[in-house]
Amino acid sequence: MENLRELIHIGKLGVYESDIKAAEDKLDAVFPEQYKELFKLVNNAEIGEWILYPIKDQRNLTKTWDDIVRQNTEVREEYMSKDLIAIGEDGSGDKLCLKVNDGIMRNEIYLWYHEDGELEEYAPSLKEFIISISEEDNEYDFEDE
Numbered sequence: 001m002e003n004l005r006e007l008i009h010i011g012k013l014g015v016y017e018s019d020i021k022a023a024e025d026k027l028d029a030v031f032p033e034q035y036k037e038l039f040k041l042v043n044n045a046e047i048g049e050w051i052l053y054p055i056k057d058q059r060n061l062t063k064t065w066d067d068i069v070r071q072n073t074e075v076r077e078e079y080m081s082k083d084l085i086a087i088g089e090d091g092s093g094d095k096l097c098l099k100v101n102d103g104i105m106r107n108e109i110y111l112w113y114h115e116d117g118e119l120e121e122y123a124p125s126l127k128e129f130i131i132s133i134s135e136e137d138n139e140y141d142f143e144d145e
Contacts, residue, residue, distance in 0.1 A: 001037040004127065007134040012043040012064070015057045023055045026069045027085060029100045032107045034126040035087070048133035050096055052088040079117050084110070096122065096129075 020039060024030050031039075038045065043064065044054035053068040071086050080086070080095075085105055088096040093114035098105040109129045111122040123129035 001034060001041060001127065004038075004130050005041055007130055008042055008045045008047055012054065012057070012060070014040045015043050015055045016040075019055050019057055023067070023069055027072060028103065029085060030104050032098065032105055032126065034107065035098070035105070038126060047088075047130055048136060049090045050088050050133065051090075052096070053086070077114065080112060081119070084112060084119075086112070 017036075017040070020031065020036055038052075039055050043057055045052045053066070053071050054064040056067040056069065057064045068085075068087060076086070077095075080097075083100050084097040085100055086095040086097050087109075090096075095112045095114065097110045097112050097119070099108065099110060100106075107125045108121050109123040109126060110119050112119050123132055
């Protein structure tokens with residue numbers, strides 16, 4: 001994940017393993033390894049139009065109050081399947097999600113459409129998601145020239 005850091009536009013300082021573990025405990029599910037690696041490098045990453053929800057950072061509670069736990073408990077969409085954990089959004093109401101199976105979040109990134117509750121696999125892993133969004137952004141940059 002370290003080699004993908006330059007593809008991430010904005011983000012806060014990464015979080016500690018203990019912050020990640022606290023979020024996992026509250027969500028009652030374990031994050032995929034790529035997700036943990038990314039969040040140790042950068043918290044609240046912006047990847048293209050997508051903003052990943054931060055993990056509550058004990059060093060900076062005010063800037064991470066609207067964290068992944070809050071998004072999946074207090075403000076969760078009622079009709080979103082219980083086996084989904086929303087990890088980010090694009091500002092339109094659509095969410096990036098991970099599926100939970102036996103207390104473990106799978107690697108695949110899903111796109112959950114808020115208007116109809118449909119779900120589609122968006123990328124096979126977080127790493128592939130970051131790379132594909134970066135490639136899309138580069139295509140748009142060349143079209144603008």
